[in-house]
Amino acid sequence: MKKLIGFKKTKIAVFISGTGTNLKNLIKFSKLKSYPFSVDLIISNTNKAEGLKYSKQYKIKKKIINYDKKIKSDNKILYILKQRRIKLICLAGFMKILSKNFIKKFKGKIINIHPSLLPKYKGLNTHFRAIKSGEKFAGCTVHYVTSKLDSGKIILQKKIKISKKDTAFSLAKKVLKKEHIIYPASIKKILN
Ligand code: GRF
Numbered sequence: 410m411k412k413l414i415g416f417k418k419t420k421i422a423v424f425i426s427g428t429g430t431n432l433k434n435l436i437k438f439s440k441l442k443s444y445p446f447s448v449d450l451i452i453s454n455t456n457k458a459e460g461l462k463y464s465k466q467y468k469i470k471k472k473i474i475n476y477d478k479k480i481k482s483d484n485k486i487l488y489i490l491k492q493r494r495i496k497l498i499c500l501a502g503f504m505k506i507l508s509k510n511f512i513k514k515f516k517g518k519i520i521n522i523h524p525s526l527l528p529k530y531k532g533l534n535t536h537f538r539a540i541k542s543g544e545k546f547a548g549c550t551v552h553y554v555t556s557k558l559d560s561g562k563i564i565l566q567k568k569i570k571i572s573k574k575d576t577a578f579s580l581a582k583k584v585l586k587k588e589h590i591i592y593p594a595s596i597k598k599i600l601n
Contacts, residue, residue: 419600420449422495424503429460430585431501431522431592436467438593445600450493452486454505476505483511490515499596500554509556519554520599521561522592524584526568527552531559536577536584547571547580549588551595564595 418439423432432451438444451464451471464471472489474482490498500521512519525535527550539547548568553561567587571580 418445418447419496420494421446421497421499421596422450422452422490422493423448424452424498424500425458425460426454426504427458427460427502429458429463429502431588432460433463434589435499435501435593435596436463436469444593444597446497446596450489450495452489452503454503460502479508480510483508487511487514497596497600498554499592501592506558507554512554512556517553520551520564520595521554521559522588523550523552523559524581524588526550526566527559527563534577536580540571540575540577540580544571547584549584549591551591564599565591567591 421435423435425432432448436448439447448467448469451461451469453461453471453473454476456473461471461473463469470493472486474485476482496518498515498519500519507519523531523535525531525539526546526548529544530538536547546568548566550566551564552559553564555561567590569583569587575583
C-alpha cells in the first residue's frame with residue numbers, strides 16, 4: 410500500500426454488526442499522531458448494532474445498509490466509499506459476507522479481524538470449538554479479505570494460552586483484549 414504523503418491520514422471505513430469494541434478502539438488509536446489512519450465512515454448492516462453509538466460520540470458518519478438485496482447494497486456501499494475517498498475497509502464483527510464483485514473492486518484493501526489462530530477455526534463459535542478440541546492456545550488474526558472465508562494473507566496474529574478454567578466467554582474476553590492491540594498495529598503495518 411502507498412506511503413503517507415505529508416501529514417494526511419488514510420481514510421478508513423469500519424464495518425460492524427454488533428458491539429463495536431474494535432471500532433471504538435480503532436477510533437481511539439486513529440487520534441494518535443503515530444497512527445496513519447482516520448476512521449471516516451462506519452457501516453452497519455443493522456440499526457441494532459450497539460457500536461453505532463460511536464458515530465454520535467465521535468462525530469463519524471454512519472450508514473446502515475440492509476443487506477437483503479446484495480447487488481444493490483454493494484453498489485450503494487461502493488458509491489459512498491468512492492465519494493468519501495475511503496482507501497481501506499476494516500471489518501470488525503461484520504456478520505455479512507461481502508460479494509465476490511465487491512471484494513474484486515476493493516482488491517487488497519479489505520481486512521478483517523478473526524478471533525482464532527487462523528487457519529484454525531474459521532467461521533463462527535471459534536472459542537467454543539477451540540476449547541472443545543482441547544487446544545492449548547487461542548488467539549486472533551488480522552488478515553486480508555478474499556472471496557474464501559477467513560482465508561486471506563495474514564497480517565498479524567497474537568497467541569494466548571487457554572487455561573483449564575476458561576469458558577468460551579472468558580476466552581473471548583481475553584482474546585478481545587489482544588484484538589485491540591493487533592488491529593490498529595496491523596493497519597499501521599500495511600499503511601507504512
Ligand atoms: C470480535 O471478536 C472479532 O474478532 C469478531 O467479531 C467480534 C467483534 O467484536 N470478528 P466487537 O464488535 O468489535 O466488540
